[in-house]
Amino acid sequence: MAGVRRGGRPAVISDVARLAGVSPQTVSRVLNERPNVREETRSRVLEAIRQLDYRPNLMARGLVRRQAHTIGVISFDSVLFGPASTLLGIGRAARAAGYGVTIATPESFDRGSIVEAMADLTSHTVAGVITVFASQTAATSALHSLPGGLPAVAVEAAPDDSVPTVRIDQAEGVRVAVEHLLRLGHPTVWHVSGPRERMDAQARIEAWRATLERAGRPAPQVVPGDWSAESGYQAGLELAERQGVTAVFAANDHMALGLLRAFNERGIRVPEDVSVVGFDDIPEAGYLIPPLTTVRPDHEEVGRRSVETLLRLIDGQDDDAGESQDAGVAVPFVVPTLVRRASTAPAP
Template sequence: MRDVARLAGVSHQTVSRVLNNHPNVRQETRLRVLDAMRALNYRRNLAARTLVTRRSRTLGIIGFETTLFGPASMLYGIEDAARQAGYFVTVATIPDLERASVLDAVDRLCQQSVEGIVAIAPKPTVTNGLHHTPAGLPTVAVGGGTETDASATVRIDNTAGARLATQHLLDLGHPTVHHIAGPADWPEARERVEGWRQTLYAAGAAVPPVAPATWTARSGYEQGSRLARDPAVTAIFCANDQLALGALRALHEAGRRVPEQVSVVGFDDTPDSAYYLPPLTTVRQDFAELGRRSLALLLSGIGRQRDPRPPQHVVLAPELTLRASTAPPAGRRA
């Protein structure tokens, strides 16, 4: 830093102010310091800064190995929000969602002196693992959890999203709605089943058996092929857009036109869903807002680590995105 100060013709304190984005530095001086830093290839020593300030300005994120759109988008949203808030991020990726893997990730992050941990928590094993962090270390579970958890939580209202999808199909005039569900051991999938079922009960509509699946297009294709053979099926709500993609192909191969003969709704609003054939009506989750809210909760926890107040639980409302994959059944069209 003294070399930078000497080259820029400023004081050591001025260099420090530039590094910390202090507002009381003239723009001309700031640019001169930055030019000197580039000329000397200067990089701040984060380890030394941590020793001096006793703050790492680093947050830990626990993710898991997956190509699923939802968890991957949550990870990006959290990382982006942290970067904009001036924090570094270290990610601990776990091979599965078992308790031992979560505890190992917590231990690895704590060894790096993180100031808080955000975990992408689609299953209770992840949320429960956060209970074993050192006392006073703030934690937030994203995508799962309930109001009874000891950690703060941020999640989408999956039950409300399923209601939106199912009610939309009923309002179009479909006598009932079939559901291709996600894995039963995922709370998100169970909540979507519950929202679908509640809406059918409230409307006095028949409640068909759940079509169990994984989160993959292949699984949606398999269940879609089965449903396509039943001419009474006119509306299908899929637990995510990948399932809907598989169902759309199965319906096409069976000669069931969408939406003329069968309407299909997905969940997530992936970037590709607008380019399915036909473009998919789906429930949108705001993953950027999910990241911002989870980071805000974590930073709030960092600011009041000795505050005994109970953890906050934030539930975000989804939205229905209408496209061309839904229409009234043939007998109800004008």
């Protein structure tokens, strides 16, 4: 069973954090063997765990704290790489903290379907809820359907600042992609976007346009897509008919894959004639022809941070600044990086 504090109560993660002088998420990082913890801090946490005989045992914690040890998650686009990877991160972080995960998937984005899915989710005993939506309307419907007082964290979209929200820094990811192409001498960069109703897609459009404007370059008309390889293929056929296209930024890798197919069919060489950059760094990105230059957002880290943030709310630690800047309700963006491969080259 879990370790017992003085007074007979089994130790919980906040006890370990208090004794070690760190935040609960730092304890979680040590338990999860994450690399981003200083060795001196790790030693303090491990010593506190030893002193308290703390063990994140699911049954013991549930009996002592008389609360559910299941996290509820509601997600719509679970087949897409980003949401699927976020769910993977949520599952791993939840298990490391001794929690199970229950997932609800609405039939559609309409409010009725979302409310029904949330009702089904909260009919189970859950300690808190994470919403994985990139639509402001959908996230608002989901979070407003929660029972009062149930802790909640949003991924990407929330109705207001009252709900802690874990986000990818879309603007930074787009900036590094577009500036990479401009440094290669391309006069401008075309953009194949995701669905306009999606916050992440809209954020990427705005960041693409802003980056071009800062560089004093013209922003071509956006070519709309829907995240699918098929929409990227159709966008590629359209761009193949235009003059002066030498660089394209696709809002995700699957659309970039479609672009590569369309350009190949039209005799357009990548990267000799047109450079292509994607977004997501899907596992297949390095095996495309040519290997795809892309932006890598750490979706699993988004999932992990969403669990850490929710557990702070569950444990009543939302106002404990602790050691880390992300200890309170405010959570920093997860910053993407550019992965350079063979699909980009100097402008022809």
